[in-house]
Amino acid sequence: MSKKSNKIIAIVGPTASGKTEWAKKLALKFNGKVISADSRQIYRGFDIGTGKDKSFRQDLIDIIEPFEKFTVWDYQQLASNLVNQYFSMKSLPIIAGGTGLYLYAVLYGYILPGVKKESDELRKKLEKLSENTLYEKLKKIDLAAADKIDPKNKRRVIRALEVSILSKKPFSEFQKKLKPKFKTLIIGIKTDRETIYSKIDARVEQMVKDGLVEEVRGLIKKYQSDLPAFNTIGYKEIIDYLRGKTTLKESILNIKNNTHSYVRRQETWFKKNKDIKWVSRYEDAEKLTHKFLKK
RNA sequence: GCCGGGUUAGCUCAUUGGCAGAGCAGUUGACUGAAAAUCAACGUGUACGCAGUUCGAUUCUGCGACCCGGCA
Secondary structure, eight states: OGGGGGEEEEEEOSTTSOHHHHHHHHHHHHTEEEEEOOTTTTBTTOOTTTTOOOSSOOBTSSOBOTTSOOOHHHHHHHHHHHHHHHHHTTOEEEEEOSOHHHHHHHHTTEEOOSOOSOOHHHHHHHHHSOHHHHHHHHHHHOHHHHHHSOTTOHHHHHHHHHHHHHHSSOGGGGOEEOOOSSEEEEEEEOOOHHHHHHHHHHHHHHHHHTTHHHHHHHHHHHSOTTSGGGSSTTTHHHHHHHTTSSOHHHHHHHHHHHHHHHHHHHHHHHHTOTTEEEESSHHHHHHHHHHHHHO
16 A cells, blocks of 8 residues: 555536546545545535536635635645545545646646735736736746736736736746656546536536526525635526526526536646546546556 | 518627628637636628619519518
8 A cells, every 4th residue: 555655636618518527436446535626516505506426525626705715726735735635545646637727736736936926016017907018027027937928918917017016036947847756656637528518517507407506596595796706607607696697597508608618618628638637538547547456 | 451660790780872880699719816807800792583774783663482560
């Protein structure tokens, strides 16, 4: 068992590809512990719409209230701690989820700029400026970052500016990695578009039958609906319906379509990564794990 | 059967007497503290068919087909 003590498995793939299921089975088979890497399942009460699986023990699910702030940084801390804890317990950490940024922050040891997002005053000032002004500002301070970020992507331009201004160091100089002290096997679940799309569509219908509308109604009654947590596929569309902006039918269609394009974004994120071993059958994942643990 | 309205991109629909364009869908890409977020790129299709008017018709006229209303 000691062989496992610095090894970690990651399972990636688009939403509805079965990551959680695979992780669950691998955990059973190899004495593993599943750590979720999902930026939405962290919220308590967001159950049906995020497709939470509560049938087994999984870390980093239901860890905060919808009004609490949570970022990659928090995720990185929590997940890394768990990984180390499992190493010392001689169990195998299995990280599974669809949030690429979260996964990579842990797996590749991203060094996140030590500047908190909620530097409210500066942020409020920046948010009032136009895209153009912001971008010109960034060009002056950090040309390398400006080159990489689209001028119209206000969110990312602001963050780059914020980090550069508050740390007095260009944002682009932070973009470093600290090679983690563990060996990783990243398993990617291979799927084809058509299959995953129809799986998603069926799942959305099921979510509605399971009471998604009621879940959202309850949540917006309890919390302010402009929280970042509600900017989630499956929730924002139902909110539109509850406010009369769309019919339920339209809202369901929107959930399906938005999930489809989410799948595309996820695939773009993982596609170019040469470390990922893509397989389409669970048995192959098991074989890969076997080999990996023997090494 | 009669009277209207319609037939244009996978879908919903614009538009124009000089060989057509939006939204959605779809596809591609970026991504280091909101990431299920945020942002960028990609539009040739027999303009229902046939005939006529015209230098030129998808646009006007006629006939036909199909669809949707209303009246019988």
